[in-house]
Amino acid sequence: MILAIDVGNTRIKAVVFEGDTILKSFIFEKERLQESVQKIIADFPLVATLVVSSVGEVEKQAFRKFENKLKVHFVSHEDVFPFVNNYGTPKTLGIDRMVLAAGATLLYPGQNRLVIDAGTCVTYDFVDEHNVYQGGAISPGLRLRYESMHHYTAKLPLLNLESPESYIGKSTASSMHSGVVNGLVYEIDGFIEEYKAVYPKIIIILTGGDADFLAKRLKNTIFANSNFLLESLNQTFQYTINND
Incomplete structure (x- = not known):
């Protein structure tokens, strides 16, 4: 075990x-x-x-x-991973992002894969069909967006996550909920559309603490799995000991 x-x-x-x-x-x-x-x-x-x-x-x-x-x-950068790392600064690539990329590579062989991890930050990691990690993006997660509006303005309150009733906010609070939630949903859908335009056959995996909350709001077809990082960690370790 x-x-x-x-x-x-x-x-x-x-x-x-x-x-x-x-x-x-x-x-x-x-x-x-x-x-x-x-x-x-x-x-x-x-x-x-x-x-x-x-x-x-x-x-x-x-x-x-x-x-x-x-x-x-x-798990470290010295472990054996199932992909070629084409990141410009490979030693700065977070281990969690490498583990997610490894899990996607092993679970979906021979396919283009985009892993989106929605936690404190939202990370996007792309591995192409040739098992080359190409890079991705990092942006603030839901909680960070609420906190930044509160901490860097004079009057905006610190709100807890709440599903907006509409994209048109009718109060300060509802406007903030719309901006945070809908803004991130539009961001994720936008990134997916950009990738799909270049890689029509692509697998999208959504994970992280906010994955379930976001999954039902996205218009794109995705695989939502909040345990994907830990499952990938297990798979990466098995791959490492079998190929070391």
Whole structure:
């Protein structure tokens, strides 16, 4: 069994895998890392490997405390990935984006793939049909858009995410909801249309914490999977150990 963990900006997501099968998933705060991982390991004693992505030095030290119980693998740029990295600055490409690209490459062989990860930031990552990672884009996520309007203006309130009733806002709050939600939906649909114009046969994968909220509002056909990063993390690790 493998315990795959993704360390986000605020929370940690984890999944226990047996092969490609998800046995159980978890979400917990960063400050509860030690006790949460300890409990997962106790509840699943057959877990032999802990695979971790997107960590800083503080988190790495915390995870290394489990090395006396199981193997700990930090996904890094030195791992073997199933694509050629054509990014202009390959060492600056985030590990989470590389893992998503790897998952798309392995799951959809021989196809053009665009992975959209809607979390704190929205990332767009494109791997072509020849398994070449070409790059993508990064923009603010839903929460960042609300927070930026509040923090960088004098009077706009800090709102919680809410589905707008119309694209025409009739109040300050409804105008902000329309701008944030509809703005991001139009952005995502716009990016997809741009890619489809050049690559008519393309697979679109939407993941991240806001994937389910956004999926039903997009006009384009997509595959929505909020667990895609962790599934890709498991697949990437399997690929690495089989091709190292």
